Amino acid sequence: MDLSTLLGLIIGFACVISAFLIEGGKIGALFSLSALLIVLGGTAGATTISFGLDNLKNIPALIAIAFKNQKYDLNELIRQFVAFADQARREGILSLENSLEHVDNTLLKTGLQLIIDGIETPVFRDLLENQVAYMEARHERGIAMFEAAGGYSPTMGIIGTVMGLVHVLASMSSPETLAPAIAVAFIATLYGIGLANLLWLPIAAKLKAKSSEEILYHSLTVEGLLSIQEKENPNFIREKLVAFLSPQSMRNLKGPMKDEAEA
Numbered sequence: 001m002d003l004s005t006l007l008g009l010i011i012g013f014a015c016v017i018s019a020f021l022i023e024g025g026k027i028g029a030l031f032s033l034s035a036l037l038i039v040l041g042g043t044a045g046a047t048t049i050s051f052g053l054d055n056l057k058n059i060p061a062l063i064a065i066a067f068k069n070q071k072y073d074l075n076e077l078i079r080q081f082v083a084f085a086d087q088a089r090r091e092g093i094l095s096l097e098n099s100l101e102h103v104d105n106t107l108l109k110t111g112l113q114l115i116i117d118g119i120e121t122p123v124f125r126d127l128l129e130n131q132v133a134y135m136e137a138r139h140e141r142g143i144a145m146f147e148a149a150g151g152y153s154p155t156m157g158i159i160g161t162v163m164g165l166v167h168v169l170a171s172m173s174s175p176e177t178l179a180p181a182i183a184v185a186f187i188a189t190l191y192g193i194g195l196a197n198l199l200w201l202p203i204a205a206k207l208k209a210k211s212s213e214e215i216l217y218h219s220l221t222v223e224g225l226l227s228i229q230e231k232e233n234p235n236f237i238r239e240k241l242v243a244f245l246s247p248q249s250m251r252n253l254k255g256p257m258k259d260e261a262e263a
Contacts, residue, residue: 013194140211160187
């Protein structure tokens, strides 16, 4: 599990609620079923209109991704490509078929099989790059849904507050109930802004960060596969692929080419 997502949500909501209680508020005053219905229902409805049911049904899976701790080891991937390139150089491209069963990366496994099958470079490049592009487009749709929810939610909160104030103004004949009714009316705005800035937008940002990591990983995979198909020198492949790494990752990449990569 990605503890940063869970910890961030807990800290965010806990601090907001704790500050309210410190100021003398009562926890029960923060709950309003009607306000919650307006904000959540209105946000869900607006998001459904924007993206359709087919995309909306992916929200549980996207939330799960935000909580999932997925590691992309670029250093290990580079070492794999250097090993594959060295094997292909010494034993021939067909020898790579014996290594396919040990490959977990689906794109890498598919690419190696296509290289073994003798697919021409232009077609091979288009196929790999299209897969990465389609994956990126799927990610962008998911991220856009949460960003849209983060935009709709505060507006729905304002709508709920306005509706509550209309009800308050219609009940001016009972001054003793006026203050509590106004407080309840503003709960909708609290829900709208709170959910947008503590839930929807942070999840969108987390999905965007995870998407960037995955796209970088697959982009490196594509570049490595093309290098193997072109029968490039293993040391040259390593030099070319370390350009995808951060300076810290370059320092952690062990081997005979590490010093040159840092330079």
